[in-house]
Each structure stands twice: as structure tokens, then as C-alpha cells.
Amino acid sequence: xxxxxxxxxxxxxxxxxxxxxxxxxxxxxxxxxxxxxxxxxxxxxxxxxxxxxxxxxxxxxxxxxxxxxxxxxxxxxxxxxxxxxxxxxxxxxxxxxxxxxxxxxxxxxxxxxxxxxxxxxxxxxxxxxxxxxxxxxxxxxxxxxxxxxxxxxxxxxxxxxxxxxxxxxxxxxxxxxxxxxxxxxxxxxxxxxxxxxxxxxxxxxxxxxxxxxxxxxxxxxxxxxxxxxxxxxxxxxxxxxxxxxxxxxxxxxxxxxxxxxxxxxxxxxxxxxxxxxxxxxxxxxxxxxxxxxxxxxxxxxxxxxxxxxx
Amino acid sequence: xxxxxxxxxxxxxxxxxxxxxxxxxxxxxxxxxxxxxxxxxxxxxxxxxxxxxxxxxxxxxxxxxxxxxxxxxxxxxxxxxxxxxxxxxxxxxxxxxxxxxxxxxxxxxxxxxxxxxxxxxxxxxxxxxxxxxxxxxxxxxxxxxxxxxxxxxxxxxxxxxxxxxxxxxxxxxxxxxxxxxxxxxxxxxxxxxxxxxxxxxxxxxxxxxxxxxxxxxxxxxxxxxxxxxxxxxxxxxxxxxxxxxxxxx
Numbered sequence: 282x283x284x285x286x287x288x289x290x291x292x293x294x295x296x297x298x299x300x301x302x303x304x305x306x307x308x309x310x311x312x313x314x315x316x317x318x319x320x321x322x323x324x325x326x327x328x329x330x331x332x333x334x335x336x337x338x339x340x341x342x343x344x345x346x347x348x349x350x351x352x353x354x355x356x357x358x359x360x361x362x363x364x365x366x367x368x369x370x371x372x373x374x375x376x377x378x379x380x381x382x383x384x385x386x387x388x389x390x391x392x393x394x395x396x397x398x399x400x401x402x403x404x405x406x407x408x409x410x411x412x413x414x415x416x417x418x419x420x421x422x423x424x425x426x427x428x429x430x431x432x433x434x435x436x437x438x439x440x441x442x443x444x445x446x447x448x449x450x451x452x453x454x455x456x457x458x459x460x461x462x463x464x465x466x467x468x469x470x471x472x473x474x475x476x477x478x479x480x481x482x483x484x485x486x487x488x489x490x491x492x493x494x495x496x497x498x499x500x501x502x503x504x505x506x507x508x509x510x511x512x513x514x515x516x517x518x519x520x521x522x523x524x525x526x527x528x529x530x531x532x533x534x535x536x537x538x539x540x541x542x543x544x545x546x547x548x549x550x551x552x553x554x555x556x557x558x559x560x561x562x563x564x565x566x567x568x569x570x571x572x573x574x575x576x577x578x579x580x581x582x583x584x585x586x587x588x589x590x591x
Numbered sequence: 592x593x594x595x596x597x598x599x600x601x602x603x604x605x606x607x608x609x610x611x612x613x614x615x616x617x618x619x620x621x622x623x624x625x626x627x628x629x630x631x632x633x634x635x636x637x638x639x640x641x642x643x644x645x646x647x648x649x650x651x652x653x654x655x656x657x658x659x660x661x662x663x664x665x666x667x668x669x670x671x672x673x674x675x676x677x678x679x680x681x682x683x684x685x686x687x688x689x690x691x692x693x694x695x696x697x698x699x700x701x702x703x704x705x706x707x708x709x710x711x712x713x714x715x716x717x718x719x720x721x722x723x724x725x726x727x728x729x730x731x732x733x734x735x736x737x738x739x740x741x742x743x744x745x746x747x748x749x750x751x752x753x754x755x756x757x758x759x760x761x762x763x764x765x766x767x768x769x770x771x772x773x774x775x776x777x778x779x780x781x782x783x784x785x786x787x788x789x790x791x792x793x794x795x796x797x798x799x800x801x802x803x804x805x806x807x808x809x810x811x812x813x814x815x816x817x818x819x820x821x822x823x824x825x826x827x828x829x830x831x832x833x834x835x836x837x838x839x840x
Binding site: 474 | 668669671673679685687688689690697698699702704749
């Protein structure tokens with residue numbers, strides 16, 4: 282029982298990080314019909330820029346304290362990543378808006394390589410230890426069940442960000458314009474909406490969320506490097522497809538579910554495969570789910586429209 | 592109010608519009624004066640919708656001039672034209688089917704985002720409800736569930752919420768039951784009475800000509816005839832080509 286409870290906690294933590302990244306995929310897909318495969322690398326840029334800023338702060342203001350230092354890292358990393366998302370859309374995707382679907386998809390993969398290469402040039406190929414400014418020493422709220430303060434913070438921050446996004450999209454004038462543009466760019470422009478600005482905004486918000494997720498992942502695992510975005514990126518994409526790509530609630534649900542399946546699966550896989558597999562096979566679950574969903578329910582759990590475009 | 596003949600509100604001068612290599616509008620001249628209801632009639636594929644889309648800015652102009660309020664707006668993006676009081680109710684209505692009825696209406700008022708406008712927007716919403724009596728109890732419903740006629744009414748109401756000075760209507764009666772067609776024309780007349788200038792594209796030439804002060808007949812991307820609605824209604828060529836009379840003589 283403790284094992285299950287423990288895996289659920291771990292799953293929620295990992296899942297909420299997937300959900301934050303999945304939101305970026307699903308928002309961009311919803312408005313452009315594009316799978317932005319460079320999204321995972323924005324997460325990596327966010328983490329490495331934050332690392333750079335935190336290191337700077339630690340040297341310059343050694344008495345700043347852990348939380349303000351982390352906050353400084355975020356204050357630098359989030360706008361840098363947002364700017365990056367804006368520039369990528371502007372420079373790479375916008376001119377392909379009316380191109381065949383395959384062109385922007387391949388471009389997205391190219392942008393992903395580009396970001397990784399830029400990161401390698403700037404930071405090298407080293408694995409950096411990421412300062413764990415929020416304690417990772419587990420607390421034991423129930424006997425045999427552990428949760429670290431950093432995990433609690435991840436859960437709370439993710440929940441707040443997702444709630445804020447839901448309010449923005451569903452309750453504000455800008456959010457209404459985002460949904461209108463997602464349904465039809467041309468008709469939205471007939472309402473006076475600057476569709477290009479709305480699309481830019483979508484990239485900016487998604488990139489900001491990815492940067493925060495990147496800092497969470499780096500803080501949780503204590504490590505950052507130039508390819509750290511690839512796997513979480515693919516899993517978040519899986520989460521978005523699982524929930525129904527283009528659907529915000531779906532991305533949140535898909536992220537949490539994927540985190541839970543992965544974590545519970547990893548907890549029991551050894552037992553159920555009679556020792557043949559062990560918990561290091563946990564990544565398998567995401568891709569099995571992706572395959573199963575694409576075969577049996579390509580619209581995902583909450584999606585209505587068939588994802589008929591590349 | 593008598594139409595102001597001195598300065599046209601909208602002027603198309605030798606306007607050409609093309610889809611790639613295909614010329615859809617081949618140099619047309621149209622002028623609209625403040626307060627007028629002018630219709631543009633013609634067969635399918637004559638270039639009427641293309642003309643409206645070019646005026647609204649969703650299609651680029653190949654050559655010629657588009658002058659609105661004395662300014663050349665050939666290259667003004669579509670969304671900025673709405674800010675200047677130009678609204679299009681597109682062919683096929685263009686309702687946001689996944690947004691609620693209320694959200695569709697609020698999208699119409701998107702350009703009026705200043706705080707001082709809020710109270711007036713609510714008043715304007717009430718007036719749209721009077722125009723569309725059955726809309727009020729369905730505000731929270733997704734707009735895709737409305738019938739074709741209701742969607743057309745919603746589309747017109749939505750366009751009015753931007754407070755246009757020039758309203759372009761593309762086939763508002765298309766595919767609607769006769770009762771709705773009548774109602775749409777009533778609404779169009781009341782819009783004109785309030786001082787909004789209207790350019791109407793219609794398949795139902797008979798009704799369009801009856802209600803319009805002036806009209807243009809389009810064929811193959813060119814204007815072939817123009818005159819008062821009354822005169823065109825009795826023109827033998829128009830009668831045989833567009834009003835379904837086998838032979839006028």
C-alpha cells in the first residue's frame with residue numbers, strides 16, 4: 282500500500298511537469314495544426330539559462346538566500362525562453378504557414394537540432410549539476426511514504442499555472458480571441474483580431490511554461506544538459522496526444538495520467554515481469570501508450586476532431 | 592437621408608483581384624456613398640465574393656485602388672480595417688462553432704475594448720437580442736448547435752457589435768427558408784435606417800434590387816451594368832439573366 286501511495290505521489294509530480302510542457306504542444310497545435318518538435322528544447326534552454334543566472338547570482342550576491350536566487354534564475358530564464366519561442370515562430374514557422382503540412386513539421390525537427398547545437402556551443406556537452414535550492418530531503422508525512430519539499434513546490438506551482446491558463450483562455454478577451462483564431466484565422470481577423478499577434482502570444486505562453494517546467498525538472502533531478510529536453514519533450518507530446526491534441530484540459534489530464542502510469546508501472550514492472558524488466562524500463566510506458574492511443578483512439582481521451590494533419 | 596454624392600465612402604478604382612494566375616476580378620469600379628444600400632448581383636463565379644473579400648482585406652489586391660474614407664487602404668491588414676469601421680459578414684456565415692453564442696457576439700465587439708465602451712456594448716447586445724429573439728435563452732449554448740438561419744442572424748448581429756459604418760453582407764439569404772430570408776431583409780433595412788452603409792451581395796436578385804438604392808451587375812469578373820435598383824429591376828437583360836424570366840420580350 283505504501284508503495285502504491287508513493288508511486289502515486291511520484292507520478293503526480295512527474296505528471297504535472299509533463300502537463301506543463303504538453304500545454305505548449307497542444308496550444309500550438311490547436312492554433313496552427315503544427316507539432317512543434319522544438320518545444321522540448323525550449324525547456325532545455327530554460328533550464329540552462331536559469332542555471333547560468335543562478336550561478337551568476339550565487340557569485341555576485343552570495344548572501345541572497347536560496348529562494349530569491351531561484352526566483353532570479355526564473356526571472357531571467359522565462360523571458361529568454363519566451364523570446365526564443367517568439368523568434369522561432371517568426372523566423373521559421375510563419376513563412377511556412379501555407380506550405381504543405383510536412384514542411385513545417387520537418388522545420389520543427391530542424392529547429393530542435395538547431396537549439397541543441399546552440400546549447401552545445403554555449404554550454405558544451407557537459408552534464409551540469411543544477412543547484413537544488415529547494416530541499417530535496419524527503420519528508421515523511423505518512424510512515425513509509427516520502428515527499429520532498431521540491432516536489433511539493435512543483436505540485437503547487439504547476440496547479441497554479443494551469444489554473445491561471447484555464448482562466449486566461451476561457452474567461453478573458455484575449456483568451457476568447459485565441460480560441461476564435463484557433464477555430465478560423467480568417468474569420469478571427471474579420472473580428473479585428475490580429476491573428477499573427479495571437480499566434481505569437483501562443484508561442485510565448487507555451488515557451489514560458491516550458492521554461493518553468495525545465496527549471497522544475499532540473500531542480501528535481503539536480504542535473505541539466507543540452508539534450509535534457511528531448512525525452513520530456515517526447516513524453517509531453519505523448520501526453521498531449523493521450524489527452525487529445527489541441528485540447529487544453531486534455532493536455533493536463535494526459536500529463537498527469539502519463540506520469541501516474543509511468544511511475545506506478547515502474548514500481549511494479551519488476552514484480553510483474555518476474556524480474557525480467559526493472560524500473561529503469563519506465564520510459565517504455567509512454568511510448569506504448571502513444572502507440573496504443575494512435576492506433577485505437579487517435580483523437581485522444583478528450584479530443585473530438587481527428588488529427589488528420591502531420 | 593439623401594445619399595451624399597460629393598465624397599464616396601468607399602471607392603473601387605479599376606480593381607483587379609487574382610487567385611494565382613486566375614483573374615477573378617478584372618478591373619471594376621464601384622462607389623458607395625454614406626447611408627446607401629447598394630447591391631452587387633450576378634451569377635455564381637462572377638467575382639462578387641472575391642470583391643467583398645478584397646474590400647475586407649482577406650484577399651490581396653493585384654492592382655487598382657481601394658479607397659475608404661478618403662484613404663487608400665490596398666495594403667491595410669484585414670483586422671485594422673475592422674478598427675476603421677468596416678465589417679464583413681462572410682459567405683457561409685463564419686460562426687465560431689466551438690464558441691458559445693455569447694462569445695461569438697463578444698468577438699464581434701472585440702475592437703471595442705476600451706473600458707468606456709463597456710456599458711454601450713451591453714446596450715448593443717440587448718438590441719441584438721431584440722433582433723434575434725431566440726438567441727437570448729441560448730447564450731451559453733455552443734454556436735454550432737444553431738440552425739442555419741439563426742447562425743446567419745448571429746453573424747449579422749456579431750458584425751453589428753463592432754459598430755461598423757460600412758457593412759459588407761455576402762449572400763445573407765443563402766440556403767435559408769423563405770421566412771428567414773424575409774426577416775434578414777427586414778434586418779438589413781433597419782441597419783440602413785440607422786445610417787450604416789451597406790454593400791450587399793445576393794443571389795436573390797429580385798429582393799436585392801427591390802430594397803437597394805443602387806446596384807451593380809457583375810459577370811465574369813467585370814461590372815456589366817449599373818443603375819438604380821428600380822431601373823435594373825425593369826431592365827430586360829437583368830430580368831432574363833438574373834430574375835428567372837424566360838424571355839422578357
